[in-house]
Amino acid sequence: MIHAEGLTKRFGSLTAVDQITLDVGDGEVFGFLGPNGAGKTTTVRMLAALISRTSGRAEVAGYELGSEADELKIRERIGVLPDNVGLYDSTSAYQNLEYFGRLHRMDPTALRTNIERLLGMMDLWEKKDLPVSTFSKGMKQKVAIARALVHDPVLLFLDEPTANLDPEAAKMVREVILELKKENRTIFLNTHNLDEAQRICDRVGILRTRLLAVGPVETLRSGFARKRTAVRLERTSEALVAAVKQRLRTDGVEVSGDRLLVDVDDPARENPEIAEAVVAAGGRILELSQVSPSLEEVYLKLVHEETALP
Amino acid sequence: MRFSQAWLIARHDIGIFRHRSGVMGPLIGLPLFVGIGFPVLVDYIVRSNGTAGLGTYLPGLIDAFSFWFVIGAATLPTAIAAYAIVGEKVEKSLEPLLSTPTTDGEILLGKTLAAFVPTVLAIWAGSALFQGLIDAATRGALGYLLYPNGEMVVILFALVPLVSLYAIELCVLVSSRVTDARSAQQYASITFVPLIFLYVAGEIGFTLDTTHLLYIAAGFVVLVLALFQVSRRTFHREEILTQWK
Ligand SMILES: Nc1ncnc2c1ncn2[C@@H]1O[C@H](COP(=O)(O)OP(=O)(O)OP(=O)(O)O)[C@@H](O)[C@H]1O
Ligand SMILES: [Mg+2]
Numbered sequence: 055m056i057h058a059e060g061l062t063k064r065f066g067s068l069t070a071v072d073q074i075t076l077d078v079g080d081g082e083v084f085g086f087l088g089p090n091g092a093g094k095t096t097t098v099r100m101l102a103a104l105i106s107r108t109s110g111r112a113e114v115a116g117y118e119l120g121s122e123a124d125e126l127k128i129r130e131r132i133g134v135l136p137d138n139v140g141l142y143d144s145t146s147a148y149q150n151l152e153y154f155g156r157l158h159r160m161d162p163t164a165l166r167t168n169i170e171r172l173l174g175m176m177d178l179w180e181k182k183d184l185p186v187s188t189f190s191k192g193m194k195q196k197v198a199i200a201r202a203l204v205h206d207p208v209l210l211f212l213d214e215p216t217a218n219l220d221p222e223a224a225k226m227v228r229e230v231i232l233e234l235k236k237e238n239r240t241i242f243l244n245t246h247n248l249d250e251a252q253r254i255c256d257r258v259g260i261l262r263t264r265l266l267a268v269g270p271v272e273t274l275r276s277g278f279a280r281k282r283t284a285v286r287l288e289r290t291s292e293a294l295v296a297a298v299k300q301r302l303r304t305d306g307v308e309v310s311g312d313r314l315l316v317d318v319d320d321p322a323r324e325n326p327e328i329a330e331a332v333v334a335a336g337g338r339i340l341e342l343s344q345v346s347p348s349l350e351e352v353y354l355k356l357v358h359e360e361t362a363l364p
Numbered sequence: 365m366r367f368s369q370a371w372l373i374a375r376h377d378i379g380i381f382r383h384r385s386g387v388m389g390p391l392i393g394l395p396l397f398v399g400i401g402f403p404v405l406v407d408y409i410v411r412s413n414g415t416a417g418l419g420t421y422l423p424g425l426i427d428a429f430s431f432w433f434v435i436g437a438a439t440l441p442t443a444i445a446a447y448a449i450v451g452e453k454v455e456k457s458l459e460p461l462l463s464t465p466t467t468d469g470e471i472l473l474g475k476t477l478a479a480f481v482p483t484v485l486a487i488w489a490g491s492a493l494f495q496g497l498i499d500a501a502t503r504g505a506l507g508y509l510l511y512p513n514g515e516m517v518v519i520l521f522a523l524v525p526l527v528s529l530y531a532i533e534l535c536v537l538v539s540s541r542v543t544d545a546r547s548a549q550q551y552a553s554i555t556f557v558p559l560i561f562l563y564v565a566g567e568i569g570f571t572l573d574t575t576h577l578l579y580i581a582a583g584f585v586v587l588v589l590a591l592f593q594v595s596r597r598t599f600h601r602e603e604i605l606t607q608w609k
Contacts, residue, residue, distance in 0.1 A: 065606065102463055105602050126465050134463040140456035144380055153376050157369070157464040201460065 055080050055209050055240045056101060060110035063096050070096045072264045073110065078257075083231075083241045085255030087248065089357055092261045094244040095137055098211045101242070103128045115209050130158065133202035137213040137244075139194050143187040147178055147197045150186060151204045158205035165204070172200040175233060192223025199230060210234065213244045228254065248349045258349070266356045274352050283325055285314045285332055286341040297335035302328065315345065365469050373466070373474025377448045378482060387443045391482060394436050395490020402429045403497030410505050418505045426498060426510060427572065430519055431563065433487050433494075437527040438555040440486065444479035445535035446548035453608060454544060462601050472536070472599045479532045480525070487524050491516070514574040518581060526584035531555040533591040540598050540608045558587075 056078040063071040071093035078084045088094050099105045101114050103125035115131040117124040141150050148169060155165035173179045176196040181189070186197060195215060202210060215231065216224035224247075231254055234241060245251055251258050252271050259268040267274055287294075290309050298314065299307050306317030314332065318324045321344055332339055381387040406426060410418065452458045461471060495511035502510055531552060538551040562580065565572070572580075597603075 099605065104459070104463055105605055122467070126467065129463060130465040132463075134460070136456070136459045136463070138456035138459070140458070140460045142380060142457055143455065144383065153372075154460070154464060156372055157461075157466055159369075159465075198460075 055082070056084075056112065056114050056242065058101070058110065058112035061097070061100060061107055061112050062109045063093070063100055063105070064108045069263060071100070071261075074261075074265045076259060076265060076268065078240060078242060081238045081240055082257065083235050083243060083255050085251035085258035086242065086244045086261060087246070087251055087258055087353060088261035089246070093263050094261060095213055097261070098134070098213055098242065098244060102132055102134050102211055104134075130205075131208050133205070133207035133210045135198050135202045135210075135212045135215055137217070139198040141186045141194055141197055141201070144185055146183045146185055147173060147189070147200075148182040150197060151201055154201050155204045160205055168204055168206065169200075172203055176200050176230060190223070192219050192226055195219060195223070195227055196230060199227070203234075207239075209240045209242065211242045211244075214246070215243070216245070216247060216250060224250075248353055252349045260353055260356050262357055267352075271349055275346050275349060280347065281318050281321060282315045282345045282347075283318050283321055283328055284310075284341075284343050284345050285316065285328065285337070285339055286312055286343075287314065287332070288312075288338040288340060290314060290337070294332075294335050294337050298328075298331050298337070301331035301334060312340075365467065365473070367473075369466050369470040370473035370477060373461075373471060374477035374481065377444075377475065377478035381444055381447050381478075384447065387447060390443060391440055391486050394432075394440060395486045396493075398429065398432045398436070399490035399493030400497065402426075402432075403494060403501050406498060407501035410501055418502075419507075422502060422506065423510060426502075427515060430491075430494070430516060431572075433491055433519055434523050434527055434562075435559060436487050436490070437483060437524040438531045438559055439553075441479035441483040441528045441532045442535050442549050442552040442555065444482065445475065445532045446539070446545040446552065448475045448478050449536060449539040450542060450545045450548040453539065453604075458604060462604065468599055468601050469596070472596065475536075476529070476532050479535075480528055483528045484525055488520060491520055515572065515577060518574055518577040522581040523577065523584065526581055526588055527555075527559070529588045530584055530591060533588065533595045536595040537591070537598055540603065543609055 056076065058074055058076045061071065061074040061076075062069070074097060086094050086097065096105070100107045100119070101112060103114070103119060107119060112119045114128050117127045117131075119125065119128070142153070145153075151169045151172065152165065155168065160168070169182075170179065173182050176199070178193060178196060178200075181193070186194060189197065199212070199215065202212075212231070216227050219227060228250060231241065231243070235254065243251070243255060255271065257268065257270050258274065260266045260274075269277070290312060295307055295309055295314065298316075299305060302316070304317065308315045314337075316324075316328050318328070325342065329339060329342060406422070406429075409422075452461065462468075495516065499509050499511055534555055535548060535552040538548050542548045542551060562572070
């Protein structure tokens with residue numbers, strides 16, 4: 055659905071997006087993570103044929119970025135939720151959707167059916183004739199998502215759909231995204247919310263001007279941050295930690311409450327050794343478990359390593 | 365360029381500002397004021413002065429009134445264009461609009477039509493009233509019908525459309541630099557500058573007959589075409605998203 059190679063955008067001397075190479079498959083929900091100013095919005099705008107690229111190339115929904123005619127075709131096939139909802143406040147939810155459906159040159163009957171289905175799905179059908187200005191932020195966000203979907207796009211770009219929403223409204227919007235996922239739509243989701251990415255996305259990319267990592271959340275978690283084994287003990291002590299360190303010949307042992315956290319590379323081989331060392335050092339083991347790093351740890355590690363580079 | 369796409373945008377924008385008194389007030393008020401107020405004044409003059417000597421100064425006086433239609437053409441569309449472009453920029457609804465399969469040219473044409481069509485129709489309606497009522501008031505005194513005449517035809521069908529296009533284009537240029545509709549309108553009031561020259565020319569006795577009016581219209585054609593090139597470049601997807609303040 056998306057195939058980008060070396061996609062780059064510079065604003066004057068500032069490089070906003072640097073050499074992104076990326077593939078997003080049909081029906082995939084792809085999460086694009088990155089701190090403020092990482093270039094998420096800029097990337098989406100390039101892929102949505104809204105702004106030009108400085109170099110590189112990309113194919114989106116079967117058309118190549120670059121020519122005016124193909125970009126028109128791309129915009130026919132995609133839906134975009136910008137970082138600002140940008141609804142017409144004085145008109146109703148129905149009219150907002152109707153206008154965009156007509157800009158997409160939809161057949162009136164199909165348009166009516168779609169509006170009814172989408173507003174129904176967003177729980178807004180009863181309020182369809184009220185001016186959007188009377189809506190809460192969460193409701194507006196849902197209208198804007200419906201607007202991006204009104205012409206049945208094959209690919210949907212969502213730029214931080216839950217930013218600035220209270221937890222309940224954010225949950226509402228996330229449920230809508232999960233609903234869309236069930237409908238097998240390809241979704242490109244910009245977010246800072248790692249938890250959200252973890253719950254919704256098939257794969258994520260971590261961006262900080264350059265694309266630092268791409269993959270399924272699980273792979274990133276196991277591949278990028280350290281693995282640790284947690285040993286819960288009846289009692290811990292300085293002496294015990296020192297003894298365990300000595301036996302395992304490592305400094306990677308840390309105390310956290312009633313647990314020892316030991317860095318490991320291969321848990322299957324090392325866990326029995328850890329258990330033996332703890333017992334030999336006089337510890338009484340209540341529980342031994344694997345701690346897999348959260349996506350947050352992976353993210354912070356990558357983003358910070360990047361900062362440390364010159 | 366698909367005209368239907370532009371017209372869809374124009375109708376949508378007209379539907380929105382139809383409910384704004386700041387736009388509709390002047391759009392209805394000015395043509396009505398000129399169309400009814402001035403003839404009432406002329407009627408009063410005719411009644412109180414009798415017919416003596418009227419034939420010499422009355423037509424000149426009345427032609428000065430008709431210049432107000434040109435002033436209307438310069439001022440009325442700026443309120444609409446400021447709303448349709450700066451208003452959308454402020455509400456952030458330009459970006460979603462740009463992400464539909466619509467070209468920049470179609471959007472610009474749509475916004476231009478939204479300001480142009482209501483302005484020209486309102487002025488034509490006001491001028492129909494004006495001409496009918498002036499004729500009714502002066503026919504007895506002058507012994508002939510003042511309207512329609514060549515000057516009025518040139519004013520209504522050449523100057524009024526050209527001057528309103530010129531005002532709308534200036535508004536587009538200004539839109540990229542300002543952050544609210546009110547200041548867009550204020551900047552766009554430089555549309556008055558060439559009109560002041562015309563007004564002064566009229567006052568110092570330079571007669572604005574049909575030929576002179578046609579020359580002026582030709583000047584506006586050049587101005588409108590030149591400004592079109594510049595505004596087309598300003599109203600460019602990439603510029604709007606990355607350069608507009
Ligand atoms: N029109 C522009 N002109 C100049 N620089 C820009 C422009 N738009 C974005 N930038 C810069 O490009 C970089 C990337 O911005 P972008 O908006 O894509 O980031 P983002 O990841 O979407 O951030 P956020 O999480 O804050 O939305 C930033 O450094 C920003 O200042
Ligand atoms: Mg952003």
